Amino acid sequence: MDEGYSWLRLLIDSSFASRLLVDRAANIIFANRAAETLFGYGPDELTGKPIDVLFASPQDRDLAVPRRYFPGRRIRGDHEEIRGCTKQGRELILRIGTSPIETVAASYLSVTIFDITQYKQTERELLFKGRQLEEAKRRVSKFALLAANDLRERLQRIGASVSEAKSALAAGDMVAAAAANDRVLDSTSNAQRLVDALLEYSLQASAILNLEFIHLRSEVDSVLNTLSETTGDAGLKIENTVPADLRIKADKPMFMRLLRDLVETSMSLRRNASGIIISATRNKEKNGILLGIGGKEAGRGEDNNGFREAGARMRLEEGLAAVKSICEQHGWTVEAGAPPEQGGFQVSIPVNGPPLAAP
Template sequence: MRDENEMLRLAFEACPAAMLLIDGAGRIELANGESERMFGFGPSELTGQSVENLLPANLRAAHRHHRAGFAAAPAKRQMGTGRDLVALRRDGSEFFIEVGLTPIDTALGAKVVAFAIDVGARRDADHALRRALGELETANGNLARFAYVASHDIQEPLRKISAFADILNAAMTKDDLDEARYAADVMASSARHARRLVADLLAYARAAHQSPAVEPVSIKAALERALEALSLTIAETKAEIAWTGEDFSVEADRPQLHQLLQNILSNALKYHKSNLPPQVTLHLEPGKAENHLTIADRGIGFASADAEAIFEPFRRLHGRGDYPGTGIGLAICKTVAQRHGWRLSAISTPTVGSAFEIVFPVAAGAGRGAEL
């Protein structure tokens, strides 16, 4: 008997997984060194404890029920096909384990050999892989839609340039200066639009693929810089800009943050009512877990059904003749926000106005002391 016990002990210690011998009452009779390391106990400290002590308190009653069911109909469960359980370390921290159970009959009664491995790292890797696959699938879908729409929008000014080049040649042949000037003006306008389109496409590509170089940035300073860049438009439209709330700092790629803010502010200035100057309110709201920035206007607004569609590339709710632009600005904003882990959303009511909200999760150790 002593020889058998010694062999059993050596087999337990040789196992690279955590290994426990549990009696019919759920008491641990034997634990190897790996189980003591995994659960944070010292040598022999697990012996005599209830196996439920290795589970969070809220799971112990259910586990006792499952253990009773297993005892009534014991069956071997292979490692890798067992149950994922949340286990409890001695220090109170929780982690995921995978278990395998083998019932054995001994001269002292029925017992269970339990094998356990920490699968936390594997679960994290699986979740990361599934998340990456989901993002890849979304990116591929966006790329296909983007390529189709981009090719259509780029072809439009090129078709105009080609068509009006023929008109220009015909006008020059007839010495029709008015027709020639008209054709040249259309070609120049189309060329400018194509150039803006290409520039916005490059900006969108950079926002989607360039890793942000983050640093602490004052949101108020970033807004002031964006407003300075739009100062001519503000002056021409006699726009009214109001501020509320307190400044806070965000971890951001400074140029990308400025571009995001400038694009949203530009929209607020552009889509104003024809009989009123633009009215824009900037509300800054610092918080413990999240900081909020809301850019609200009293412009023409849009239907709530379009609240997601407006962030799609080339999605325009109005004709270019009414409101110029390429339809990429808000798509760039959404991409910048996603790359930084921010949440960007919009709510709007037609003829009443729109509000764009950006939620910035607060980084550990971040405070209100922003760097300019």
């Protein structure tokens, strides 16, 4: 070892940052304690090892310390991702600074390593949430446009019905006036529901997903427990037939809100159903799960699933804005008037849903 080695070792060892001294062959001559701790090695355990052991792949190693030439003074990892690897196999994201050191006897490379894993993770999460917010704005704008058109139509109906009522009153036709007044009240109620739906949709669409794997049957039981008093007063039995092994990727509070809204709506729409069944089946064709909420006993004729299908569709369009928003955010679809074996509402849940964390 040349005469400057002791001085070089002192320079590397005194650094608070993780620092290595590397020779021309890219072998580690010395690593300070910060570097050993970062990569999970004991004292002097890195000495003599090739610098390759600190990187997740040869490509990452070449980004940091090229094989073809001795790098000059530079920093890498700001505009490209360099992945490191600890002794225990845990991956890190690194920022690498290199600085050549020339002595009379040999050339060395000082390598300074910064662990920016947490910083990169935070950056990704912020970008991911930013994209979610942009998508939420887009959904709200689209829904607001549709709602505005529907609201304009309802206001026109109110205006027309008011004119009819005035004309009927002027003519002394109380029956026609009463009918026109009923239409005004009905259109006003529909308009109010539409405005409420828009406000609810706007709040729900801007929420950030907190995805996790949840056991479907357990979450259904939790929702039913919160509704037990309501269903008991109504004399209604709700049966959970969801298989115990099914799991889905979802935001748990949002999923519970969706299921509660659908169950409560199904309760209000039931005509001759003695109860409600909540079921879930695997859909191999769509590579997903079908979640159904509907009547326990089939009726006859148009009510063959124990529900008023037209009423379910109307509620889905006007009164279940939160349900639609939650489905859109998760990449699911919700339909009304589903087949008898599924019930009044059906939610299609793909197996490959949104990522659990920011990409």
